Amino acid sequence: MQRRTFLAGGAALAGASLAAAPFAFAQGKPETTKVAIAVGGKNLFYYLPLTIAERRNYFKDEGLEVDISDFAGGSQALKAAVGGSADVVSGAFEHTLLLQAQKQMFREFVLQGRAPQIVLAVSKKTMPNYKSIADLKGKKIGVTAPGSSTAIMASFVLAKAGLSPKDVAFIGVGAGAGAIAALQSGQIDAIANLDPVVTRLERAGDVRVVSDTRTLADTHTVFGGDMPAGCLYASQSFITKNPNTTQALTNAMVRALKWLQNASGSELINTVPESYLLGDRALYLDAWQHVREAMSPDGLMPADGPATSLKTLKAFDPMIQNAQIDLSKTWTNDFVKKALTTVKA
Incomplete structure (x- = not known):
């Protein structure tokens, strides 16, 4: 599992059941504790x-x-x-x-x-003249880890703009202080991460948010459902x-x-x-x-x-x-x- 992380599927099933793989739902003691x-x-x-x-x-x-x-x-x-x-x-x-x-x-x-709560934001330090997602071509995007949901969200946003994941370099920066330091030091040009990391960077004036999925409305805008x-x-x-x-x-x-x-x-x-x-x-x-x-x-x-x-x-x-x-x-x-x-x- 390298560069992957979101979902695939055909028709939406209103209530997938375990009928095909029945389970004993009697309230009993855990089989393993x-x-x-x-x-x-x-x-x-x-x-x-x-x-x-x-x-x-x-x-x-x-x-x-x-x-x-x-x-x-x-x-x-x-x-x-x-x-x-x-x-x-x-x-x-x-x-x-x-x-x-x-x-x-x-x-x-x-x-x-x-x-998803994932936010894609660009560095004001390394991309002060950012205008569109197309500007991310050839840039380094920090994600929690390659193949994680942060990389998936960024890949989807890139795809909607006509870019592929191969057009950027995904760099694993984690989900804490290390991610913040990587952005602030200029090691990465953009970041796909979550809160509280993103709010910390926003408060410091280090990033410009370009795609946000922290609310239901924003999520529907990005993913269409x-x-x-x-x-x-x-x-x-x-x-x-x-x-x-x-x-x-x-x-x-x-x-x-x-x-x-x-x-x-x-x-x-x-x-x-x-x-x-x-x-x-x-x-x-x-x-x-x-x-x-x-x-x-x-x-x-x-x-x-x-x-x-x-x-x-x-x-x-x-x-x-x-x-x-x-x-x-x-x-x-x-x-x-x-x-x-x-x-x-």
């Missing part, structure tokens, strides 16, 4: 529900002992799952499509974000063998999503690790207001989301363009629907 989760850029708001579930002990309440490994980007977290060192990934939904194109079956089972973002996904074999464990993970995440709907700024600040704040609590809270509506309110996959993801990937990714993707096998709302009948914030 120890679960390894891989994530790429845990400090980002993109993955905030995961942090809330962890920090507020929602996983423990479900009888789970969760070990979360943080990587520089989503593509690296994905490799951990494919390689067997992680059971579940907290990452971009589009990866399930890319995996299917490589004959590997992974399925999303609870959605964290209903908008609902674009699912962060989610928990796992191999079909893991879900089939561990339906109660998968349900327990879903319960904890739905509970975190519900909590976030009503959490005050002070409650949020007191819950996340101090390192997430980048040394500025006020800025963190301001960034939170930018992306708050991007959080899924309930964990459900929107009906048109998978098809939007597929269309996005097909715009620039030859592997997806030449693949037959069965969208119904990349996601399910079954676990979330059950969680919504029992879980309270």
Whole structure:
């Protein structure tokens, strides 16, 4: 998985079910209590529900002992799952499509974000005369990691302007202070990243935003429909063998999503690790207001989301363009629907 990261898919299925791969949904004890989760850029708001579930002990309440490994980007977290060192990934939904194109079956089972929250911005230092996306040809664009959802979003924006990913150089800069330093020092000409990183750069006057997906309206403008973002996904074999464990993970995440709907700024600040704040609590809270509506309110996959993801990937990714993707096998709302009948914030 190098330069890839969004989604592929044909017709939107209104409610993909696991009928083709039935599960025992009886409320039972988790088949395995120890679960390894891989994530790429845990400090980002993109993955905030995961942090809330962890920090507020929602996983423990479900009888789970969760070990979360943080990587520089989503593509690296994905490799951990494919390689067997992680059971579940907290990452971009589009990866399930890319995996299917490589004959590997992974399925999303609870959605964290209903908008990608990714922002493409150019450096005022190295591109003071920027006029259009075409000006990015030959430039260096910082992404969390090559093949991550940030690289996918940037690739799609480039494709809409007639450019291909090969027309630029994607540079992995991570999702924290390193990304900020890379932009400010002139190592990169543009950046595709998320909050709180982007708001920090905006406040400092270092960047000019050219494409934004932090709100639902902006996401529809960029992608033409609902674009699912962060989610928990796992191999079909893991879900089939561990339906109660998968349900327990879903319960904890739905509970975190519900909590976030009503959490005050002070409650949020007191819950996340101090390192997430980048040394500025006020800025963190301001960034939170930018992306708050991007959080899924309930964990459900929107009906048109998978098809939007597929269309996005097909715009620039030859592997997806030449693949037959069965969208119904990349996601399910079954676990979330059950969680919504029992879980309270």
